[in-house]
Amino acid sequence: MKETVSVVVLTYNGLDHVKKLLPTLAKQTIQADLIVIDSSSSDGTCEYLDSQNIPYTSIQKEQFDHGGTRNLGLSLAQNELVVFLTQDVILDNNDSVEFLIKPLQLADVAMSFGRQLPKQGASVLSEFARLNNYPEKSFIKSLSSVKELGIKTPWISNSFAAYKKSILNSIGGFPSNLIMCEDVFVGAKAILKGYKIAYVAEAKVFHSHNYSIVEEFTRYFDIGYFYNSEYWILENFSKAEAEGLKFIRNEIKYLNTKKKWLLLPEFLIRTTVKYVGYNLGKYSKFLPDRLKPIISMHSYYWKKKDS
Numbered sequence: 001m002k003e004t005v006s007v008v009v010l011t012y013n014g015l016d017h018v019k020k021l022l023p024t025l026a027k028q029t030i031q032a033d034l035i036v037i038d039s040s041s042s043d044g045t046c047e048y049l050d051s052q053n054i055p056y057t058s059i060q061k062e063q064f065d066h067g068g069t070r071n072l073g074l075s076l077a078q079n080e081l082v083v084f085l086t087q088d089v090i091l092d093n094n095d096s097v098e099f100l101i102k103p104l105q106l107a108d109v110a111m112s113f114g115r116q117l118p119k120q121g122a123s124v125l126s127e128f129a130r131l132n133n134y135p136e137k138s139f140i141k142s143l144s145s146v147k148e149l150g151i152k153t154p155w156i157s158n159s160f161a162a163y164k165k166s167i168l169n170s171i172g173g174f175p176s177n178l179i180m181c182e183d184v185f186v187g188a189k190a191i192l193k194g195y196k197i198a199y200v201a202e203a204k205v206f207h208s209h210n211y212s213i214v215e216e217f218t219r220y221f222d223i224g225y226f227y228n229s230e231y232w233i234l235e236n237f238s239k240a241e242a243e244g245l246k247f248i249r250n251e252i253k254y255l256n257t258k259k260k261w262l263l264l265p266e267f268l269i270r271t272t273v274k275y276v277g278y279n280l281g282k283y284s285k286f287l288p289d290r291l292k293p294i295i296s297m298h299s300y301y302w303k304k305k306d307s
Contacts, residue, residue: 005081005101005162007032008073011056012039012064014087015048022052024091030098032083035076039064062300067174067182070158074173077165085205086159092117092204100162103198109140110168110195111187113161114203122208124263125270128254130208132247138201143191150238154187156197160205167195179301181226188233216270217277218297224281225296244274 007025011018025032036056038046049056057076059069074082081101091097096114103109115134118127145153161183168174171189174182187197211219227234248271255263277295284292293299 004031004033004079005083005097006035006077006079007083007085007097008035008037008070008077009085009087010037010039010069010073011041011045011049011087012061013041013043013045015041015043015045017088018045018048020090021085021087022054025085025097027094028091028097029095030101032097033078035073037069037073039069062304064300065176065178065304066180067178067185068176070174070182071176074163074165074168080165081162082165082168083162084158084160086207089116089159089205089207090119092206096160096203096205097162100160100200100203103138103140103200104162104164106196106198108194108196109164109198110190111156111161111163112198112200112203113156113158113183114205115199115201116157116159116205116207118208119206121210123210124255124258124260125251125267126208126210128251132250132254134199134201136201138199140196140198141191142196143194146237151234151243153237154184154191154197154233156183156187158183159207160203177305179222179226179229179296179298181223181230184226184233185230188230188237192236213270213273215297217273218295220274220277221281221284221295222297222301224278225284226281228282228284244278 009021025034034054036049036054038056038058040058040061046056046058057072070084073084081104083097083100100112100114103112116130118130122130141149141153167190168186171186171193175185178185190197251267255261255267280287280295293302296302
């Protein structure tokens with residue numbers, strides 16, 4: 001029997017997503033111990049899980065925390081290798097999970113993440129974001145990668161990622177009370193401890209978002225707030241702005257290649273909105289407290305923070 005892994009899926013009002021994800025997970029070539037943590041869904045997600053005889057752990061919606069809830073999943077996992085999935089991914093092939101965990105056979109590789117492909121119906125800009133951030137070739141990142149990759153060195157996405165439980169616990173697990181980017185946080189901790197992160201292009205999932213301009217603003221506000229709150233990441237891995245400029249240049253080239261020149265005005269608006277949102281997040285301490293949850297994608301974070 002092939003090695004067993006624990007697979008942690010976080011759900012919240014994701015019935016349509018869960019119905020697409022679970023069948024692809026059931027077809028995986030590797031045996032998986034499924035752990036579902038639901039944040040008090042009200043759309044029938046729990047009833048669907050019951051109908052499929054899939055056990056789950058329920059928490060109050062107010063208890064959800066990007067890091068803390070994943071730590072709960074980690075504590076429930078019985079295996080050394082733990083895979084985290086968000087509810088809105090779809091596994092591309094039957095050996096996606098097996099490919100994902102393969103680099104973890106190396107002693108110094110602490111975590112790995114797979115390739116995210118744009119979903120059907122993804123916008124051109126969303127399509128570019130996935131193809132730019134998740135290239136066709138696999139690679140392994142270490143502290144020596146900082147000169148070339150900068151802030152992308154500790155970057156990893158928990159939408160489809162695998163960890164060695166013992167190493168993750170040794171660096172303190174996921175941090176609680178972060179607004180987002182708990183995956184980047186532990187990636188940075190691992191790299192600074194001398195471990196490596198593997199990007200596995202053969203491990204594919206479909207996952208993308210067609211964010212509205214307002215959603216882009218709120219998301220980048222939260223990203224700016226995260227990096228300013230965890231400034232040690234920027235100090236050790238260079239500034240996020242440098243990577244942003246590279247992304248913009250590549251995005252313009254992509255639009256030109258696709259001959260989507262009519263999207264240039266939207267591109268300029270979105271780029272400006274992201275920049276403004278990111279910098280407002282960086283300097284959020286100067287903003288009125290009542291404004292922060294309004295311009296944040298994760299408004300619940302500020303309510304918990306103030307309670």
